[in-house]
Amino acid sequence: xxxxxxxxxxxxxxxxxxxxxxxxxxxxxxxxxxxxxxxxxxxxxxxxxxxxxxxxxxxxxxxxxxxxxxx
Numbered sequence: 001x002x003x004x005x006x007x008x009x010x011x012x013x014x015x016x017x018x019x020x021x022x023x024x025x026x027x028x029x030x031x032x033x034x035x036x037x038x039x040x041x042x043x044x045x046x047x048x049x050x051x052x053x054x055x056x057x058x059x060x061x062x063x064x065x066x067x068x069x070x071x
Contacts, residue, residue, distance in 0.1 A: 001058070001059050002059055003018050003020055003021065003042060003059045003061075004018065004019060004020065004059065004061040004062060004063050005017070005018055005035075005038050005042075006018075006019065006063065007031065007034065007035075009031075010027070012027075012029065013027065013028055013029035013030060013033075013034070014027065014028055014029070014030065014031050014033075014034040015027045015034065016034045016035070016037070016038040017038075018038070018041075018042060018045075019061040020057055020058075020059050020060055020061050021042065021045050021046075021057070023045070024038075024041050024042060024045040025038075025041065026038040026040075026041050
């Protein structure tokens with residue numbers, strides 16, 4: 001499954017979250033590190049859901065970018 005991850009630059013580094021998995025988040029000082037951490041967080045989150053008897057939601061969120069002209 002491919003879950004959409006949203007990355008945000010923060011004053012202290014980077015954060016990431018998965019819209020389809022509320023509570024699945026990560027933070028780190030570098031973009032590379034937060035990418036590694038969110039991948040691990042997704043696995044842990046899904047394992048915990050399965051162990052708790054919860055249904056794993058299918059990925060539904062999609063992201064894109066829109067280019068706008070500078071004014």
